Amino acid sequence: MSTPSTRPSLRLSTDAWAILLAAALGLIIRFGLLKNIAW
Amino acid sequence: MATSTNLPDLRSEYPPHTPGRGPADRSTLLGLLPGIALLFVVGYAGKFVEHFLNTYTKAHHITFPNIEYVLWAILFGIIIANAVGVPRIFRAGVATYDLWLKAGIILLGARFILGDVLKLGGISLVLVFIAFAFSLTFMTWLGRTFNLGPQLTTLLAVGSSVCGVSAIIATQGAIDADEEDSSTAIAAILALGALSLFTFPLIGHALHMSDHAYGIWAGLAVDNTAEATAAGALYSDAAGKYAVLAKTCRNALIGFVVLAYAIQWVRKGLASRAATKQLDNKAAFLWQKFPKFVLGFLVISLLATLGASGNPTIAALGFTKPQLLALGNLSRWAFLLTFAGVGLRTNLKDLFKQGARPFIVGAVGEVAIAAITLLLVLGADHIYHL
Numbered sequence: 248m249s250t251p252s253t254r255p256s257l258r259l260s261t262d263a264w265a266i267l268l269a270a271a272l273g274l275i276i277r278f279g280l281l282k283n284i285a286w
Numbered sequence: 287m288a289t290s291t292n293l294p295d296l297r298s299e300y301p302p303h304t305p306g307r308g309p310a311d312r313s314t315l316l317g318l319l320p321g322i323a324l325l326f327v328v329g330y331a332g333k334f335v336e337h338f339l340n341t342y343t344k345a346h347h348i349t350f351p352n353i354e355y356v357l358w359a360i361l362f363g364i365i366i367a368n369a370v371g372v373p374r375i376f377r378a379g380v381a382t383y384d385l386w387l388k389a390g391i392i393l394l395g396a397r398f399i400l401g402d403v404l405k406l407g408g409i410s411l412v413l414v415f416i417a418f419a420f421s422l423t424f425m426t427w428l429g430r431t432f433n434l435g436p437q438l439t440t441l442l443a444v445g446s447s448v449c450g451v452s453a454i455i456a457t458q459g460a461i462d463a464d465e466e467d468s469s470t471a472i473a474a475i476l477a478l479g480a481l482s483l484f485t486f487p488l489i490g491h492a493l494h495m496s497d498h499a500y501g502i503w504a505g506l507a508v509d510n511t512a513e514a515t516a517a518g519a520l521y522s523d524a525a526g527k528y529a530v531l532a533k534t535c536r537n538a539l540i541g542f543v544v545l546a547y548a549i550q551w552v553r554k555g556l557a558s559r560a561a562t563k564q565l566d567n568k569a570a571f572l573w574q575k576f577p578k579f580v581l582g583f584l585v586i587s588l589l590a591t592l593g594a595s596g597n598p599t600i601a602a603l604g605f606t607k608p609q610l611l612a613l614g615n616l617s618r619w620a621f622l623l624t625f626a627g628v629g630l631r632t633n634l635k636d637l638f639k640q641g642a643r644p645f646i647v648g649a650v651g652e653v654a655i656a657a658i659t660l661l662l663v664l665g666a667d668h669i670y671h672l
Contacts, residue, residue: 262578265388269582272393273589276612277605286615 321379322623325386328366328630329622332359356519356526356625360483363629372630383627387512388579390620394530395586396605396613399594403531403587406502409670410535413506413662418539420658421447425651432647437463440547441471442644446651448536448543450475450510456540456575460548462558473636474648479513480632482656487520489660498672501525503663505532507656512628515621526621534580541575586613 259267275281336355343350366372372380395403422443429439441463445454451472458468486508490500501518504525508514511533518529548565551557564571593604605613666672 260578261385261388264385265392265579266582268385268389269392269586272389272616273586273605273613276609276616282608282612284612284615284619286618 318379318382321376322382323379324372324376325380325383325623325626325630328362328626329355329359331362332356332625333622354520354522355622356516357483359622359625360516360629360632363626364632364634365629367630367632368634380627380630383512383624383631386620386623386627387515388582390515390617390624391511391530391534392579392582392586393613393617393620394527395583395588396590396610396617397527398531398587398590400584400587400591403584406498406528406531406672407535409666409672410502410506410532411539413502413659413666414532414536414539416662417506417655417659418447418543421651421655424654425647428647428651432643434644434647435467437461438467438471438644439647441467442474442648442651444543444547445471445475446478446509446648446655448540450479450513452511452537452577453540453543456544457547460544460557460561460564461551462556462561470644471648473639474644475509476513476632477638477645478648478652479508479510482508482652483513483517483520486517486656490521490525493664496667496672497522497524498528499663499667501528502532502666502672503660505529505534506536506663507652507659508533509652511537512624516625516628519621519625523618534577534583537577538580540577541572544575545571 276284332355335358336353339350340352342348425443425446426439429436429442434442440461441454441457444457445451454468454471454475457463482504486500486504490503495503500521501524504517504521505514505528508517508529514533515526515530519526545565545568548557548561548571552562552565589604590610591604592600593606593610595601595604663672
């Protein structure tokens with residue numbers, strides 16, 4: 248019999264992770280927490 | 287312990303054409319860091335070499351073409367992956383190149399106003415439809431001529447006309463193709479994508495193509511998203527931007543193409559019961575196959591457009607110019623990691639290991655598709671001044 252995992256799981260698709268990452272960066276930039284990103 | 291949270295599980299995608307040679311077993315945040323650091327080091331080494339060569343050749347009055355960092359990053363990646371191999375500890379992190387690609391595309395929305403997206407996206411969509419109809423017919427005929435099975439022919443046709451690896455994986459389930467057909471089609475598409483990185487910029491320069499026209503051509507003709515982005519960026523930063531836009535339009539069509547194939551397979555009575563059941567709810571099927579990151583790109587582009595509005599109330603909802611600049615640069619950094627990943631996951635041995643026939647069918651088809659899309663783009667450039 249298999250034992251249910253007790254590890255917290257946040258298994259999202261790569262698309263969802265990419266959207267979350269971009270949203271977080273967008274908010275950080277929008278509220279001025281990070282400015283002047285050089286390239 | 288830093289974290290036990292599961293992060294994007296990209297094991298199946300690394301490298302996509304070598305099943306059974308996956309990265310580290312666990313995709314924990316800590317487990318991803320070495321590989322992400324490697325992507326950064328390889329990408330930044332490319333950027334450093336571009337800068338160094340430019341400065342050196344200018345200081346010594348040497349005439350030398352500007353070679354974008356993209357090429358160096360990919361080359362360094364290929365050398366590391368094929369000369370010494372990517373050690374196990376780095377593999378999970380290197381596999382995140384797909385995440386950086388998608389995040390980079392979403393953030394690239396900051397460099398487009400919605401009007402441009404609609405205009406160029408509309409033109410791209412029309413060109414995609416024409417190129418798609420052509421490539422589908424041509425590849426199917428070519429597959430039959432070379433005696434390839436119907437499944438492999440279909441996968442090659444979808445891979446070369448829609449969007450490379452993701453389209454092949456999505457169609458594989460719909461038409462019940464076996465793993466081997468899918469691996470062969472993916473290997474052929476990736477090998478040809480790698481070749482296009484070196485040939486497309488040369489053709490673009492020989493024809494003196496504008497950044498707009500070249501970018502759209504690369505986006506329409508190069509199959510895999512990462513390679514299409516790289517082929518565009520190899521020409522110029524602006525061309526990379528337009529290549530992503532055209533490629534994103536192609537990606538958005540993936541659901542419709544897979545659905546059409548699935549229906550055709552069911553009608554012929556070739557589909558399994560599981561594949562047939564998937565078609566019960568067509569809207570859910572389309573949504574499942576739709577690349578959701580495209581929505582993120584549109585939202586950022588909308589916020590960029592609002593920020594440029596003459597009405598201060600509306601403009602306050604969007605991003606300011608310095609903010610857009612910052613987001614655009616973040617997108618460039620994300621692509622830098624992607625390009626390093628493109629090199630690091632290119633396994634030359636595996637690419638040459640595939641059978642000659644699928645490769646020939648893929649190569650002949652790709653050359654024809656590249657030529658047709660080039661003519662289409664040059665025609666559209668003439669009419670619409672892209």
